[in-house]
Amino acid sequence: MIQYLPNIIFIGVLFFGLYFFARNLSRLYRNINFGKSIDVRGDRKQRFLNMCKIALGQGKLIKRPVSGMLHVIVYVGFIIINIELLEIVLDGVLGTHRIFSDYLGELYGYLISTFELLAFLVVVAVTIFWLRRNVINIKRFFGDNMKGWPKNDANIILYFEIVLMALFITMNATDTNFQAMNSGNLISGYVAILFDGFSNESLHIIERACWWAHIIGILIFMNYLYFSKHLHILLAFPNTYFAKINNLGEIDNLNSVTNEVKLMMDPDMAFSNETTESEEIEKFGASDVMDLNKLQLLNSYSCTECGRCTSVCPANITGKKLSPRKIMMDTRDRIEEVGRNLDLNNGVFVDDEKSLLNDYITKEELWACTSCNACVQECPISIDPLSIILDMRRYLVMEESSAPLELNNMMSNIENNGAPWPYNQMDRLNWKE
Amino acid sequence: MGNNLEVKTMAEYAAEGKQPEVLFWVGCAGSFDDRAKKITKAFVKILNSINIEFAVLGTEESCTGDPAKRSGNEFLFQMQAMTNIEVLNSYSIKTIVTTCPHCFNTIKNEYPSLGGDYKVLHHTQFLNNLLKEGRLKIEGGEYKGKKITYHDPCYLGRANNEYNAPRELIKKLELELIEMKRCKSNGLCCGAGGAQMFKDAEKGNKEINIERTEEALDTKTTIIAAGCPFCNTMISDGVKAKEKENDVKVLDIVELIVTAQDL
Ligand code: SF4
Numbered sequence A: 001m002i003q004y005l006p007n008i009i010f011i012g013v014l015f016f017g018l019y020f021f022a023r024n025l026s027r028l029y030r031n032i033n034f035g036k037s038i039d040v041r042g043d044r045k046q047r048f049l050n051m052c053k054i055a056l057g058q059g060k061l062i063k064r065p066v067s068g069m070l071h072v073i074v075y076v077g078f079i080i081i082n083i084e085l086l087e088i089v090l091d092g093v094l095g096t097h098r099i100f101s102d103y104l105g106e107l108y109g110y111l112i113s114t115f116e117l118l119a120f121l122v123v124v125a126v127t128i129f130w131l132r133r134n135v136i137n138i139k140r141f142f143g144d145n146m147k148g149w150p151k152n153d154a155n156i157i158l159y160f161e162i163v164l165m166a167l168f169i170t171m172n173a174t175d176t177n178f179q180a181m182n183s184g185n186l187i188s189g190y191v192a193i194l195f196d197g198f199s200n201e202s203l204h205i206i207e208r209a210c211w212w213a214h215i216i217g218i219l220i221f222m223n224y225l226y227f228s229k230h231l232h233i234l235l236a237f238p239n240t241y242f243a244k245i246n247n248l249g250e251i252d253n254l255n256s257v258t259n260e261v262k263l264m265m266d267p268d269m270a271f272s273n274e275t276t277e278s279e280e281i282e283k284f285g286a287s288d289v290m291d292l293n294k295l296q297l298l299n300s301y302s303c304t305e306c307g308r309c310t311s312v313c314p315a316n317i318t319g320k321k322l323s324p325r326k327i328m329m330d331t332r333d334r335i336e337e338v339g340r341n342l343d344l345n346n347g348v349f350v351d352d353e354k355s356l357l358n359d360y361i362t363k364e365e366l367w368a369c370t371s372c373n374a375c376v377q378e379c380p381i382s383i384d385p386l387s388i389i390l391d392m393r394r395y396l397v398m399e400e401s402s403a404p405l406e407l408n409n410m411m412s413n414i415e416n417n418g419a420p421w422p423y424n425q426m427d428r429l430n431w432k433e
Numbered sequence B: 001m002g003n004n005l006e007v008k009t010m011a012e013y014a015a016e017g018k019q020p021e022v023l024f025w026v027g028c029a030g031s032f033d034d035r036a037k038k039i040t041k042a043f044v045k046i047l048n049s050i051n052i053e054f055a056v057l058g059t060e061e062s063c064t065g066d067p068a069k070r071s072g073n074e075f076l077f078q079m080q081a082m083t084n085i086e087v088l089n090s091y092s093i094k095t096i097v098t099t100c101p102h103c104f105n106t107i108k109n110e111y112p113s114l115g116g117d118y119k120v121l122h123h124t125q126f127l128n129n130l131l132k133e134g135r136l137k138i139e140g141g142e143y144k145g146k147k148i149t150y151h152d153p154c155y156l157g158r159a160n161n162e163y164n165a166p167r168e169l170i171k172k173l174e175l176e177l178i179e180m181k182r183c184k185s186n187g188l189c190c191g192a193g194g195a196q197m198f199k200d201a202e203k204g205n206k207e208i209n210i211e212r213t214e215e216a217l218d219t220k221t222t223i224i225a226a227g228c229p230f231c232n233t234m235i236s237d238g239v240k241a242k243e244k245e246n247d248v249k250v251l252d253i254v255e256l257i258v259t260a261q262d263l
């Protein structure tokens, strides 16, 4: 029995890791579903292609070559090294050691060499990332709301990655049998020199410790995702799939408004239409996260806080308060707050007298947007901060009538004479003279 | 100047029982703004010079609703849209050309689901098509050796992926195009979109149009071309603020063509 103890402990650890991960995912799913349904129009093939190009193929990241290439290294490293995870889990459950080596023969060496090389490159890339974030003065990592948790979060992720990669290499370096094979130890072969004077016994202990720390580290990291911007490694995929495929310039027409406008323009319909009465009054626009749609909430959870959007935003560049990244981060902070509220109250939201509008995003930010779509174009995973800004403006105008005075004047001009300026519609052809 | 413009309204065509090739949607700026009116006239001169049968709605035209929609007033937008669609459909309009990217975007993308389905073209696309069909000829001579930069309007470029049509016309005019640092899909907004045209900017440390104008001036060209009446105003104001209005002209592409062809 006692000889199975490690297997049992391993299975237990794995179970807990996965259990909490599943719980996080289900909370995430619940929170996103708190938003309004979306009508996913259009072609699935196009959506699938976008996902392959943008999320899987990192197509938009490469627009900025330096950070783009570094990111590709970490991303490819992450995906490929995870194959090794399969072996680790099988070994852990079955109590074997390097189970693949028996089956793969020579290929095994090449495989592990590749992992080691990638692990090494990841360490290099992550180190550069760390320097970019903490030493080199790159504006988008220091601006507006990149203090406190967002900054720590970014660094924690980098530390995690370095430690996991270091554990992986050290584990290989101290595995005496593996080193004796002398195939596959592309990087760890050099690290092994550091352990030259060690007894076989202590090497074995170090190897085991690294092995356990590595897998436990991965499980912790997996559960850290939910609280971190690193969630994008999962959500970038659905996010790019569901992202808008129409022209960026198109803003959706609110159906609830269409119905009312039709009634206003054609009074006959008021009598012929059977649905007129019992309809509940719908709120126009968004003042809080539950007024947003599921895609907008998914967007907020997917945001990597990279700040590319803000770095191209004309309003932000010229010193206005508006930052599209902050719009996304605020939305996520608020939906997380709402989620905690749900956790505490058995899944029923209890009014907390707060809202996304004012408590998180101010009117000043909302009115500074030029709707230029630069942020949407720039986002490496096709997040749409503009749609949230517009939905909140809709609330301000249609529910609160609190547009800036000049805009109210512009709108009453349109209403009265069909142009944003006070000119008579009957003079519309006077330019000819 | 401009006295002999040939402009018929849709109502006049309908009275004759005829249908023009295209409807020219003039837009509010093109109808009322003094600077934009010149662009309207320049475009009409080109159309007249090659005898394109076009009509305008004249007093039946009304704001597309773009600034209302982007301010958040969906009601007003849809009222405008449905009124316009009713007029357009009553004349069985098929093709629309406009000199304003905002009108272009709204009619093209936001009218269809409200019942207004038309082929919508920006004037640079329309002229480019005529060029390809051989109906329009452009000779550059006039500008040989001159340098120009082109500002991508957000609502033509990023919003609708049209970066080439205006550039091809510029090439035809034999102007040397010097791109700004931020161009095409990276182009910087002039600051007018999203109804900003109609209000003061929020507190900041610079006006957006100044930021953009500085970038345009950095190209050391003597002409800044735009394809939008609002961009034109914003950048003209920027050039004035930089006291460069004697050295640098801000022109719409159709104005360049009119001068080159001596229309
Ligand atoms: S659409 Fe608005 S938020 Fe986005 S970049 Fe343009 S001005 Fe900034």
Ligand code: SF4
Residues within 6 Å of the ligand: A302, A303, A304, A305, A306, A307, A308, A309, A310, A324, A325, A328, A378, A379, A380, A381, A382, A383, A385
């Ligand atoms: S919205 Fe996109 S570009 Fe902006 S910070 Fe988030 S991930 Fe980056």
